[in-house]
Amino acid sequence: MAVNWFKYSSPASFYPLAGRVIPWFAAAAAVFTVIGLWIGFFVAPTDYQQGEAYRIIYIHVPAAWMSMFVYLVMAAYAALGIVFNTRLSGYMARALAPTGAMFTFVALWTGALWGRPMWGAWWVWDARLTSELILLFLYLGFIALHSAIDDPRRAARASGLLAIVGAVNVPIIYFSVQWWNTLHQGASISLTQAPSMAKTMLAGMLVMAVAAWCYTVAVALARVRCEILERERHADWIGDALARESRS
Amino acid sequence: MRGPGLAGIVGGVIVRDLTLAGRRPVDVMTAVIFFVIVVSLFPLAVGPESRTLATIAPGVVWVAALLASMLSLGRLFNADYADGTLEQMLLAPQPLSLIVLGKVAAHWLVAGAPLVLISPLLGLQFGLPAEGLAMLALALLLGTPALSLVGALGAALTIGVRGGGALVSLLVLPLCVPVLIFGAGAVEAAVSGMDAGAHLSLLGAFLVMALCFGPWVTAAALRIALD
Amino acid sequence: MLRGESLAAVRGDRRLFAELNFDLQAGEMLYVGGPNGSGKTTLLRMICGLVLPVAGRVLWGGEDIQSLDDAYRADLLYCGHHTALKDDLTGLENLRFASMLGGRPVNEDEALAALERMGMFEVADLPARVMSQGQKRRVNLARLLLTRARLWVLDEPFTALDAAAVEALRATLADHLRAGGMLVLTTHQQASFDGITVRHVEMGQ
Numbered sequence: 231m232a233v234n235w236f237k238y239s240s241p242a243s244f245y246p247l248a249g250r251v252i253p254w255f256a257a258a259a260a261v262f263t264v265i266g267l268w269i270g271f272f273v274a275p276t277d278y279q280q281g282e283a284y285r286i287i288y289i290h291v292p293a294a295w296m297s298m299f300v301y302l303v304m305a306a307y308a309a310l311g312i313v314f315n316t317r318l319s320g321y322m323a324r325a326l327a328p329t330g331a332m333f334t335f336v337a338l339w340t341g342a343l344w345g346r347p348m349w350g351a352w353w354v355w356d357a358r359l360t361s362e363l364i365l366l367f368l369y370l371g372f373i374a375l376h377s378a379i380d381d382p383r384r385a386a387r388a389s390g391l392l393a394i395v396g397a398v399n400v401p402i403i404y405f406s407v408q409w410w411n412t413l414h415q416g417a418s419i420s421l422t423q424a425p426s427m428a429k430t431m432l433a434g435m436l437v438m439a440v441a442a443w444c445y446t447v448a449v450a451l452a453r454v455r456c457e458i459l460e461r462e463r464h465a466d467w468i469g470d471a472l473a474r475e476s477r478s
Numbered sequence: 479m480r481g482p483g484l485a486g487i488v489g490g491v492i493v494r495d496l497t498l499a500g501r502r503p504v505d506v507m508t509a510v511i512f513f514v515i516v517v518s519l520f521p522l523a524v525g526p527e528s529r530t531l532a533t534i535a536p537g538v539v540w541v542a543a544l545l546a547s548m549l550s551l552g553r554l555f556n557a558d559y560a561d562g563t564l565e566q567m568l569l570a571p572q573p574l575s576l577i578v579l580g581k582v583a584a585h586w587l588v589a590g591a592p593l594v595l596i597s598p599l600l601g602l603q604f605g606l607p608a609e610g611l612a613m614l615a616l617a618l619l620l621g622t623p624a625l626s627l628v629g630a631l632g633a634a635l636t637i638g639v640r641g642g643g644a645l646v647s648l649l650v651l652p653l654c655v656p657v658l659i660f661g662a663g664a665v666e667a668a669v670s671g672m673d674a675g676a677h678l679s680l681l682g683a684f685l686v687m688a689l690c691f692g693p694w695v696t697a698a699a700l701r702i703a704l705d
Numbered sequence: 706m707l708r709g710e711s712l713a714a715v716r717g718d719r720r721l722f723a724e725l726n727f728d729l730q731a732g733e734m735l736y737v738g739g740p741n742g743s744g745k746t747t748l749l750r751m752i753c754g755l756v757l758p759v760a761g762r763v764l765w766g767g768e769d770i771q772s773l774d775d776a777y778r779a780d781l782l783y784c785g786h787h788t789a790l791k792d793d794l795t796g797l798e799n800l801r802f803a804s805m806l807g808g809r810p811v812n813e814d815e816a817l818a819a820l821e822r823m824g825m826f827e828v829a830d831l832p833a834r835v836m837s838q839g840q841k842r843r844v845n846l847a848r849l850l851l852t853r854a855r856l857w858v859l860d861e862p863f864t865a866l867d868a869a870a871v872e873a874l875r876a877t878l879a880d881h882l883r884a885g886g887m888l889v890l891t892t893h894q895q896a897s898f899d900g901i902t903v904r905h906v907e908m909g910q
């Protein structure tokens with residue numbers, strides 16, 4: 231027998247489930263962050279070229295990975311919502327957007343902090359940084375469109391369509407920026423291609439990426455629960471669910 | 479087959495939108511004048527040094543074209559939405575994407591084509607060499623229809639939304655980055671004596687993709703907006 | 706022919722209606738009544754396929770209108786709150802464009818004849834911007850004389866019409882029904898026709 235995934239696409243069964251798993255993901259995020267930072271700051275060796283300053287990659291690289299990954303997940307939820315007309319997918323897409331934008335911003339910020347000792351400038355029009363900046367614009371557009379439309383169903387569907395078009399466009403934008411960059415600057419030092427990366431460095435980044443992922447899940451689920459409470463406050467099951475929660 | 483036929487509906491919509499634009503010629507002129515003014519502001523801000531101006535000319539003209547085409551997007555669907563004709567378009571028995579295609583084509587003829595025609599003149603002001611002038615017009619000819627197609631999606635998503643004008647730019651400009659890069663790049667290549675063929679091919683590829691998917695996605699956005 | 710099955714609609718957070726059913730055969734009229742804000746317009750737009758039902762479906766000849774798509778729209782004519790006229794086009798241009806959109810282009814003579822029957826011959830060459838609300842309505846309703854659509858969905862068609870125009874419209878609607886057409890109507894006017902079955906949907910109960 232196949233698992234009935236559609237069961238969990240109904241807010242009534244999703245709401246308590248999300249409530250149960252949030253603490254686990256939050257705890258995992260905290261634990262992995264501590265481990266990852268410990269590896270990054272104490273175990274991993276000092277880079278022979280960049281000294282101690284390179285250690286910001288333990289935040290920068292996972293943030294950059296997550297910023298792109300979250301956008302794809304958001305677009306996937308948006309597509310589900312439009313194809314199957316499920317409310318929950320729209321809530322998920324909406325809940326992921328601020329976290330994705332936050333990671334994009336962190337990636338840009340830490341990139342600037344790293345760029346200062348590396349290139350001697352806070353901002354360099356590097357292909358990756360520029361793509362990341364455009365990705366931030368895409369996130370902001372999604373959030374702005376969603377909040378500008380009053381009707382929640384139209385808001386979810388319209389911004390969902392935008393997310394899908396954005397996701398299709400991201401590779402094209404990335405390619406064009408790359409092309410523009412090689413034409414104008416020649417090969418530039420890339421942020422992520424550290425020569426001969428030590429295994430512990432990679433391990434530190436992966437652990438931090440897992441931590442970022444757990445954090446995203448926990449925060450997105452918490453936001454979805456708020457959204458469900460707000461949107462479906464007239465539904466009968468909300469009262470029962472809240473009563474059960476206050477008892478336990 | 480009943481009805482006006484598929485080409486007929488595209489043509490009919492184009493004729494209708496051009497007639498409407500013809501009755502309000504000032505609306506059409508504002509976007510073109512805006513384009514000219516923005517381009518003319520740069521020498522005032524940057525200084526009249528001719529070498530600098532020739533270097534920045536392709537980028538300046540392209541950014542101005544991008545902004546000018548944003549400016550006219552608000553009219554694309556909002557007027558039809560307000561008086562109920564957009565609703566009738568959604569109820570037409572012909573594919574909505576063809577009606578959208580007609581509207582975008584009319585929009586380009588009114589808001590995009592004049593930019594293409596006037597751009598060599600502006601390039602001249604910036605001291606672009608002859609090959610640069612021709613390439614500027616050619617790149618805009620390939621790029622501005624793509625801007626109209628992508629812009630139509632933004633206009634459809636923001637129908638009837640408060641603060642729609644600024645919002646359209648926020649949604650559409652990031653999506654137009656490839657057009658800007660390839661378009662301005664083609665002119666720069668031509669000016670520096672390199673082959674602009676690769677830029678133009680990529681610009682053309684983007685246009686073909688926008689032509690295939692744009693009207694269809696915009697039609698979906700219209701149905702969502704009027705729900 | 707036209708069936709609504711347990712339809713439900715939501716506007717914002719508010720539930721407009723739920724479990725709404727109706728059934729309409731050829732030559733019958735569906736009268737949608739109810740106070741303002743009870744969802745009459747939403748139901749009409751749902752019947753046209755403009756509004757997606759939150760639950761339930763609308764069937765035309767046994768098939769869901771969402772899958773029939775363009776084929777259903779060829780049988781459909783909708784007049785909403787808006788007159789759907791462009792202010793800068795003349796009455797004649799407006800009517801001809803609306804007919805082309807409706808899938809049946811007409812030439813100038815046919816359009817003029819329809820305007821004349823609506824008593825609107827004199828505004829044929831006037832831009833809609835200078836017409837009165839009632840004149841605009843009548844130009845819009847002239848589409849009824851030119852269409853081949855079997856299902857007419859009219860939202861308050863009698864609004865802003867004078868007594869003579871109301872009579873003319875009633876005659877047009879009666880002709881359409883007697884010829885086997887279908888009509889979905891909201892109105893505050895008395896709406897019944899001799900020998901025509903009228904089905905009722907009361908909203909807001």
